[in-house]
Amino acid sequence: MQGKLPLISVNGVIGQQISPLDRGFAYGDGVFETCRIDNGQIPLWPLHRQRLLASCDRLFIPLQETLLEQYVQLLLAQMPAQELVAATLKIIVTRGEGGRGYRLPDKVQPTLCIGIFPAAHYPEHYASRGVTVRLCQQRLGCNPALAGLKHLNRLEHILARAEWCDEAIAEGLLLDGNDHLIEATISNLFIVKNATLLTPDLSEAGVAGVMRRFILESLVPQLGLRAGIKKLTLDDLLSADEVFLSNSVFGIWPVAELLGDSPRNFFHGEITRKLQALL
Amino acid sequence: MQGKLPLISVNGVIGQQISPLDRGFAYGDGVFETCRIDNGQIPLWPLHRQRLLASCDRLFIPLQETLLEQYVQLLLAQMPAQELVAATLKIIVTRGEGGRGYRLPDKVQPTLCIGIFPAAHYPEHYASRGVTVRLCQQRLGCNPALAGLKHLNRLEHILARAEWCDEAIAEGLLLDGNDHLIEATISNLFIVKNATLLTPDLSEAGVAGVMRRFILESLVPQLGLRAGIKKLTLDDLLSADEVFLSNSVFGIWPVAELLGDSPRNFFHGEITRKLQALL
Numbered sequence: 001m002q003g004k005l006p007l008i009s010v011n012g013v014i015g016q017q018i019s020p021l022d023r024g025f026a027y028g029d030g031v032f033e034t035c036r037i038d039n040g041q042i043p044l045w046p047l048h049r050q051r052l053l054a055s056c057d058r059l060f061i062p063l064q065e066t067l068l069e070q071y072v073q074l075l076l077a078q079m080p081a082q083e084l085v086a087a088t089l090k091i092i093v094t095r096g097e098g099g100r101g102y103r104l105p106d107k108v109q110p111t112l113c114i115g116i117f118p119a120a121h122y123p124e125h126y127a128s129r130g131v132t133v134r135l136c137q138q139r140l141g142c143n144p145a146l147a148g149l150k151h152l153n154r155l156e157h158i159l160a161r162a163e164w165c166d167e168a169i170a171e172g173l174l175l176d177g178n179d180h181l182i183e184a185t186i187s188n189l190f191i192v193k194n195a196t197l198l199t200p201d202l203s204e205a206g207v208a209g210v211m212r213r214f215i216l217e218s219l220v221p222q223l224g225l226r227a228g229i230k231k232l233t234l235d236d237l238l239s240a241d242e243v244f245l246s247n248s249v250f251g252i253w254p255v256a257e258l259l260g261d262s263p264r265n266f267f268h269g270e271i272t273r274k275l276q277a278l279l
Numbered sequence: 280m281q282g283k284l285p286l287i288s289v290n291g292v293i294g295q296q297i298s299p300l301d302r303g304f305a306y307g308d309g310v311f312e313t314c315r316i317d318n319g320q321i322p323l324w325p326l327h328r329q330r331l332l333a334s335c336d337r338l339f340i341p342l343q344e345t346l347l348e349q350y351v352q353l354l355l356a357q358m359p360a361q362e363l364v365a366a367t368l369k370i371i372v373t374r375g376e377g378g379r380g381y382r383l384p385d386k387v388q389p390t391l392c393i394g395i396f397p398a399a400h401y402p403e404h405y406a407s408r409g410v411t412v413r414l415c416q417q418r419l420g421c422n423p424a425l426a427g428l429k430h431l432n433r434l435e436h437i438l439a440r441a442e443w444c445d446e447a448i449a450e451g452l453l454l455d456g457n458d459h460l461i462e463a464t465i466s467n468l469f470i471v472k473n474a475t476l477l478t479p480d481l482s483e484a485g486v487a488g489v490m491r492r493f494i495l496e497s498l499v500p501q502l503g504l505r506a507g508i509k510k511l512t513l514d515d516l517l518s519a520d521e522v523f524l525s526n527s528v529f530g531i532w533p534v535a536e537l538l539g540d541s542p543r544n545f546f547h548g549e550i551t552r553k554l555q556a557l558l
Contacts, residue, residue, distance in 0.1 A: 008299050017296030018304050020287050020392050025297050026371065027433035028307025059434070060441065092305065100399075102433060102440040102464055113299050120379075141420025141484075142456050145438055153432035154306035154381060155338070159424055161381040162339065177421050177456075185381055205420075 005087070007078060008115040012071050014078065022111055024094030027102065028152035030111070031055040033210075036249045037087040037116065040076065044248055047210045052091065055149045061095050061110050068093075068112065075114050086119040088249060094152070120249055122170075127276065130256030130268050131170035131245070133184065135234070136160040140176045140205040148208040161185045170253065171245055173237075176205040181232045184245050187253070188212040189232075192242035192271045197227035211246040219278050225271065238262055242269030252276045284366070286357060287394040291350050293357065301390055303373030306381065307431040309390070310334040312489075315528045316366040316395065319355065323527055326489045331370060334428045340374050340389050347372075347391065354393050365398040367528060373431070399528055401449075406555065409535025409547050410449035410524070412463065414513070415439040419455045419484040427487040440464045449532065450524055452516075455484040460511045463524050466532070467491040468511075471521035471550045476506040490525040498557050504550065517541055521548030531555045 010016035023029035033052050035042045042048065049068065056063040072091070076084065092113040098105030138160035146153070160172050171184040182200050183189055188209040190199045197220060202208050220227045237243065243255035243266045252275055254268045289295035302308035312331050314321045321327065328347065335342040351370070355363065371392040377384030417439035425432070439451050450463040461479050462468050467488040469478045476499060481487050499506045516522065522534035522545045531554055533547045 006300070010299060016299075018299050018301070020289060020295075020297050020371070020394065021285070022297070022304065025301065025304045025373075025392075026311070026431070027437060028431050029434060029437055032305070059438075092299070094304075102437045104437070104441050113304075115299065138424060139422065141422035141425075143418065143420035143435060145417060146420075146434055151434055152305070152307050153434045155308060155425055155430055155432045156422060158306060158308055158381045158383070159338075162383050 005083065006115045006117045007075065008113065009071060009075050010113045011111060012074060014075070018111070018113070019097055021097045022094055023096060023099065024092065024111060024152055028154070030061065030092060030094030030152045031059065031150055032093070032152060033091045033150060034249060035089040035091070037084050037089050040081060040084040042089060044210050044214055047213060048248070051150070051208070051210055052093065055151065056093055056110070058149060059095070059151070060104065060108075061093060062108055063093050063110055063112070071112055071114050075116060079116060088117040088119055090115045090117060092152070122250055126170055126253050127251065130254035130266070132168055132257040132259060133171045133173055133245075133255050134164060134169050134259045136163055136172040136174050136185070138163065138174065140174050140182050142176050142178060142204040144204055147205050148202050150207045157185050169259065175234065178204070179233060180204070181234055181237055182206040187245040187247040187250070190215070190244050190246060191232065191237060191240035192269060193236065193240050195226065195271070197225050197271060198230050198232060198236070201229050201231045209247055211248040211251065215246055215275060219275050222278060223274055234262070238264055240266065242266060242272045244272045244275075251279050284362065285394045285396045286354060287392065288350060288354050289392045290390060291353060293354070297390065297392070298376055300376045301373055302375060302378065303371065303390060303431055307433070309340065309371060309373030309431045310338065310429055311372070311431060312370045312429060313528060314368040314370070316363050316368050316398075319360060319363040321368060323489050323493055326492060327527070330429070330487070330489055331372065334430065335372055335389070337428060338374070338430070339383065339387075340372060341387055342372050342389055342391070350391055350393050354395060358395060367396040367398055369394045369396060371431070401529055405449055405532050406530065409533035409545070411447055411536040411538060412450045412452055412524075412534050413443060413448050413538045415442055415451040415453050415464070417442065417453065419453050419461055421455050421457060421483040423483055426484050427481050429486045436464050448538065454513065457483070458512060459483070460513060460516055461485040466524040466526040466529070469494070469523050469525060470511065470516060470519035471548060472515065472519050474505065474550070476504050476550060477509050477511060477515070480508050480510045488526055490527040490530065494525055494554060498554050501557060502553055513541070517543055519545065521545060521551045523551045530558050
């Protein structure tokens with residue numbers, strides 16, 4: 001087919017639009033994934049697929065794994081290889097149409113929307129020299145039932161991202177309503193303190209990123225690091241030895257500078273460097 | 280045109296679908312209204328319109344009032360009068376397409392989706408004898424920036440509504456994460472205690488209903504009632520003399536029975552009756 005991006009399929013049909021009755025549109029009733037495409041492959045695909053299926057389970061959306069695989073492959077097959085050297089894959093799964101108001105439909109037919117987008121381009125020095133971040137005023141509401149999910153209710157993150165337009169600021173950090181540090185707008189947060197890697201507990205708020213999981217479950221053991229998931233506060237951040245952000249599209253960005261009321265600079269430390277090198 | 284419901288227009292075009300790139304679909308980035316159509320008219324339309332415009336303002340969505348009026352009238356004009364004796368009007372406004380990720384587009388072109396649906400049919404005795412309600416386990420997260428808005432991030436309400444399917448239960452009451460009683464899944468809550476009408480403070484969570492506002496600002500003064508907005512708890516509910524629910528589609532339903540760990544029956548009291556009669 002053509003090489004024009006984005007290329008989007010809805011339930012396997014390229015160019016299909018979304019019904020105004022879709023519960024994704026009406027209520028944000030669904031989940032999504034954003035994956036990196038690298039030379040035609042999707043790094044960490046098993047983790048993305050697993051999170052997507054687990055998230056659908058938690059929201060009672062019956063996503064068929066075989067259909068997911070089939071539609072992803074179908075779409076990738078439409079693109080010339082040179083377009084897939086570097087690109088972004090986005091998958092949205094909604095509860096489809098039906099139901100009276102918020103009530104779940106008796107029989108759910110999910111909408112599976114898959115798109116290939118141009119690769120996100122970030123300055124090379126974000127990874128090599130580190131990024132500048134700010135603390136967002138927007139807080140994340142606490143809700144254990146939704147915490148961890150990459151669901152389609154993203155107004156908090158949108159309002160947080162709307163707080164700045166200075167291109168020199170790469171990310172914004174988010175606290176929840178109880179003053180716990182949770183994540184950044186599109187990435188997870190890690191700090192290193194006393195040679196221990198810590199990342200916020202996401203049982204009340206936040207998105208449990210695929211790269212966060214890969215770091216904790218795969219990279220940390222390989223490097224023999226001490227690591228843990230913990231409730232963290234701004235004080236923990238300010239007293240950290242190293243700080244970095246992770247997501248599955250950009251990988252790892254060291255945080256070089258925190259702006260705001262308690263500004264601080266951070267070194268591009270040894271543990272962050274080791275994780276980046278291994279990644 | 281035809282008399283087939285639902286009849287839906289998107290930016291004034293009947294039968295138009297939604298782009299998969301629409302931020303309403305991708306992030307729940309928008310707001311909505313559900314209004315009653317009664318003999319071709321929309322009761323409380325000025326309040327609905329005002330809330331929609333104010334909500335868009337709070338989310339930085341530039342909705343044009345004249346366009347809203349024009350598209351609503353255009354759609355109503357398509358329907359034969361007999362279809363508009365009793366129906367439901369739903370309006371969804373999203374931030375449209377564009378922007379990189381959560382980031383706001385430089386120039387926002389909102390999507391304005393308007394639909395006429397069949398009227399919701401509720402048993403007549405809901406209003407005359409009262410309804411049975413339950414307390415939902417699902418809590419509402421607290422977020423002052425979104426509180427009060429009828430926005431498109433509705434997963435909490437969907438999960439709450441998924442907790443029961445017993446048709447004898449009309450509504451589910453919702454607490455926030457701090458044990459404050461906020462609302463029901465599709466309606467606002469009022470209690471009467473010592474001849475004073477009270478409704479929950481919605482500065483942290485909940486949807487500030489148009490009917491709630493009409494009751495407080497128009498019916499309460501006409502009846503010379505004492506009334507207030509206050510943080511309420513489950514104890515306030517359990518010790519109430521009267522309890523009722525309000526929304527702009529069904530009006531007022533007295534609560535006759537609360538199920539659960541602390542079951543209670545309530546009388547269909549004088550203040551509830553007076554408000555219903557005036558409405």
